[in-house]
Amino acid sequence: MAHQESVASDVDDSGRVSLMNDPKARGLVFQVLLIIAVIYLVYSGVTNAIDNLARAGIASGFGFFGERAGFDIGQSLIPYTNDSTYLRAFFVGLLNTMVVGLIGVFFATIIGFIIGLARLSKNYLVQKFATVYVEMLRNIPLLLQLLFWYKAVLSILPSPRQVGLEPGAEVVFSLNNRGLYMPRIVPEAGSSLILYALLIAIVAWIFIGRWAKKRQMATGQQFPVFFTGLGLIIVLPLLAYLVTGMPLSLEYSSLQGFNMVDGWVIQPEFMALLLGLALYTAAFIAEIVRAGILAVSHGQSEAAYALGIRPNLTSRLVIVPQAMRVIIPPLTSQYLNLIKNSSLAVAIGYPDLVSIFGGTVLNQTGQAVEVISITMLVYLTLSLLTSAFMNWFNSSVALVER
Amino acid sequence: MKKKILSAVAGVAVVAGLGATGASAATLDDVKAKGFVQCGVSTGLAGFSAPNDAGDWSGIDVDLCRGIAAAVFGDASAVKYSPLSAKERFTALQSGEIDVLSRNTTWTMSRDTQLGLNFAGVNYYDGQGFMVRKSLGVNSALQLSGASVCVQTGTTTELNLTDYFKANDMTYNPVVFEKLEEVNAAYDANRCDVYTTDQSGLYSIRLGLSAPDEHMVLPEVISKEPLGPVVRQGDDQWFNIVKWVHNAMLNAEEMGVTSENVDEMLNSTDPNVMRLLGKEGTFGDSIGLSNDWAYNVIKQVGNYGEMFERNVGASTPLAIDRGVNALWSKGGLQYAPPIR
Numbered sequence: 135m136a137h138q139e140s141v142a143s144d145v146d147d148s149g150r151v152s153l154m155n156d157p158k159a160r161g162l163v164f165q166v167l168l169i170i171a172v173i174y175l176v177y178s179g180v181t182n183a184i185d186n187l188a189r190a191g192i193a194s195g196f197g198f199f200g201e202r203a204g205f206d207i208g209q210s211l212i213p214y215t216n217d218s219t220y221l222r223a224f225f226v227g228l229l230n231t232m233v234v235g236l237i238g239v240f241f242a243t244i245i246g247f248i249i250g251l252a253r254l255s256k257n258y259l260v261q262k263f264a265t266v267y268v269e270m271l272r273n274i275p276l277l278l279q280l281l282f283w284y285k286a287v288l289s290i291l292p293s294p295r296q297v298g299l300e301p302g303a304e305v306v307f308s309l310n311n312r313g314l315y316m317p318r319i320v321p322e323a324g325s326s327l328i329l330y331a332l333l334i335a336i337v338a339w340i341f342i343g344r345w346a347k348k349r350q351m352a353t354g355q356q357f358p359v360f361f362t363g364l365g366l367i368i369v370l371p372l373l374a375y376l377v378t379g380m381p382l383s384l385e386y387s388s389l390q391g392f393n394m395v396d397g398w399v400i401q402p403e404f405m406a407l408l409l410g411l412a413l414y415t416a417a418f419i420a421e422i423v424r425a426g427i428l429a430v431s432h433g434q435s436e437a438a439y440a441l442g443i444r445p446n447l448t449s450r451l452v453i454v455p456q457a458m459r460v461i462i463p464p465l466t467s468q469y470l471n472l473i474k475n476s477s478l479a480v481a482i483g484y485p486d487l488v489s490i491f492g493g494t495v496l497n498q499t500g501q502a503v504e505v506i507s508i509t510m511l512v513y514l515t516l517s518l519l520t521s522a523f524m525n526w527f528n529s530s531v532a533l534v535e536r
Numbered sequence: 537m538k539k540k541i542l543s544a545v546a547g548v549a550v551v552a553g554l555g556a557t558g559a560s561a562a563t564l565d566d567v568k569a570k571g572f573v574q575c576g577v578s579t580g581l582a583g584f585s586a587p588n589d590a591g592d593w594s595g596i597d598v599d600l601c602r603g604i605a606a607a608v609f610g611d612a613s614a615v616k617y618s619p620l621s622a623k624e625r626f627t628a629l630q631s632g633e634i635d636v637l638s639r640n641t642t643w644t645m646s647r648d649t650q651l652g653l654n655f656a657g658v659n660y661y662d663g664q665g666f667m668v669r670k671s672l673g674v675n676s677a678l679q680l681s682g683a684s685v686c687v688q689t690g691t692t693t694e695l696n697l698t699d700y701f702k703a704n705d706m707t708y709n710p711v712v713f714e715k716l717e718e719v720n721a722a723y724d725a726n727r728c729d730v731y732t733t734d735q736s737g738l739y740s741i742r743l744g745l746s747a748p749d750e751h752m753v754l755p756e757v758i759s760k761e762p763l764g765p766v767v768r769q770g771d772d773q774w775f776n777i778v779k780w781v782h783n784a785m786l787n788a789e790e791m792g793v794t795s796e797n798v799d800e801m802l803n804s805t806d807p808n809v810m811r812l813l814g815k816e817g818t819f820g821d822s823i824g825l826s827n828d829w830a831y832n833v834i835k836q837v838g839n840y841g842e843m844f845e846r847n848v849g850a851s852t853p854l855a856i857d858r859g860v861n862a863l864w865s866k867g868g869l870q871y872a873p874p875i876r
Contacts, residue, residue, distance in 0.1 A: 191652035191769045192630060205694045206710045216698040289725040296726075311727055312684060312709075392672070392683040392729045393709065402727070403711075483713045483722065489689065493623050493714060497690030500651040502627045 227490035246419025284406035304386035331374035339363035426461035563774035575601035612836035663757035681706035786872035788839035
């Protein structure tokens with residue numbers, strides 16, 4: 135410390151400010167204090183909870199993950215039986231949540247873009263339909279919509295026995311109150327070649343796209359990338375299929391006893407949840423898309439037309455790329471909403487994470503603190519991952535300023 | 537969604553240390569201070585705990601709560617009810633949101649030992665069964681392989697179902713819902729072929745279906761389901777009160793004391809009756825209540841037999857036979873330790 139004779143003596147001989155008055159040092163001190171306070175709060179919260187749980191005689195810890203679950207789950211993407219552990223049940227629920235989230239995001243985006251564009255259509259009927267769609271679906275609570283799809287639409291379908299199916303007879307397609315039954319593709323020996331062919335076709339499509347872009351930049355010549363790629367994706371696997379001697383067969387479902395067996399089934403709970411989530415979120419996405427397109431100044435298309443670019447290309451090359459900059463950030467929020475809203479599944483009996491883990495597992499083990507905090511952590515992680523992906527995507531389409 | 541929020545709030549409450557009030561403080565003092573018993577019941581199971589058109593709750597589980605209120609306050613109506621799903625019930629009790637859980641809850645070892653809870657007795661001996669449509673032409677649970685089964689989540693039912701099908705080498709598709717009403721609606725809509733829960737519940741649920749006569753309960757009973765009231769562990773006084781309210785109702789039936797003759801019985805010279813009604817001894821004091829605690833219970837709620845007949849007995853639409861729930865002296869299992 136420097137000697138202090140006057141007000142100005144905060145500055146010592148070497149011209150340095152005393153630590154007391156250095157804004158940087160003070161800031162650092164307060165930040166450290168804040169961090170200590172936060173750590174203490176968390177620490178005391180955790181120890182308090184552990185003490186209280188112990189005093190109340192409630193089992194705690196994460197040992198339950200290794201125990202036998204002992205209950206069955208209606209829909210599972212990974213092998214699961216009642217002999218599996220709680221950990222496996224957790225993953226079954228997590229995957230069920232993720233699959234409905236991913237497929238929901240996919241359909242919500244497609245429907246949302248179509249409806250959003252339709253709202254801008256000059257066709258009276260199309261435009262009014264889109265308006266009614268948006269105004270109706272986004273103004274009715276999602277839970278009610280889910281119950282509508284489940285109870286008012288899918289539940290009143292007849293049961294397989296009532297449909298009048300012949301017991302044992304193979305059915306190509308059947309929609310009844312036990313689900314949507316379709317043939318399942320059964321791979322046989324040598325069928326992996328078809329998968330490889332498909333992968334090769336996709337990679338080829340990407341390379342052709344890059345090559346065509348480079349060529350167009352250099353020479354101005356265009357190449358029909360889309361149709362070439364589409365052709366590749368159809369022809370290559372088909373060739374592989376024929377060459378390997380058609381190693382795929384279809385497994386049909388049939389009515390046996392109480393239920394349909396075999397085939398590929400989509401359960402009504404999943405259908406209702408997907409319909410509800412996709413249609414509801416699509417209404418919001420439609421508005422975002424409309425706003426994004428309207429945000430591109432009219433002068434842009436006029437300028438494009440003045441250059442002789444056709445309307446189709448104008449929207450693809452001029453309007454949409456600029457609209458995307460406006461669309462993507464709010465679109466991310468809608469994706470996050472959709473994923474989190476999937477927890478409403480519990481109301482219609484779809485075995486998602488909240489239903490299996492936050493419901494059955496919580497009740498069997500009685501460990502509310504552990505189970506609920508893990509469930510919250512999972513949703514947090516899913517949301518952050520989605521955000522991270524969308525931020526990356528956003529930066530790749532953002533306007534590059536020179 | 538309410539469910540999730542409730543569990544979450546309960547979780548947070550435990551973290552924040554509020555759970556301490558639930559765990560160790562004297563529940564009786566809390567109850568006396570607020571002036572009523574907060575009783576956790578089902579979301580509606582006729583005969584056990586269900587609200588009527590006017591919103592008044594009735595049923596044998598409800599009557600036990602009313603009995604506790606009568607013992608504590610001398611007023612059976614000093615009860616507030618929290619309708620809870622199977623999933624919410626233990627968290628609600630652990631967190632101190634309710635004082636007693638009287639909600640057709642099966643007494644199992646894990647629940648008794650791992651959840652920080654105690655079962656105070658068996659109010660109703662039940663067993664799990666199956667209900668099917670008569671049109672299926674099924675007359676034994678062993679013919680149910682391949683069926684879709686509707687079941688409520690977070691119940692022992694779900695586990696018994698798994699065990700039973702496994703033991704008999706049969707398969708099934710579980711259709712699991714959180715709320716009883718949702719399971720009922722799904723079964724009624726033919727989403728599943730079979731409904732499984734406790735047999736008493738099946739009889740009660742059958743009445744609420746759109747065409748009760750088209751359904752039948754299969755004869756197999758696949759589990760032991762002793763249903764009883766639950767309290768938090770670590771408060772022996774409150775545990776004793778709940779336990780002895782139940783025992784008093786059983787003892788009253790055994791001694792022939794009913795809500796109608798209890799006033800005459802006050803003059804009885806039978807020492808057993810005198811001890812029950814508080815004319816002799818200080819049994820009320822020893823559980824922190826007034827000496828006429830059992831008198832109030834019997835006067836206002838009745839003995840066990842009256843309670844049974846009124847809610848689920850032959851005169852009700854449920855028409856459940858006393859069966860194993862008869863007194864031990866009449867060939868049943870209901871047996872209360874003596875008051876002495």
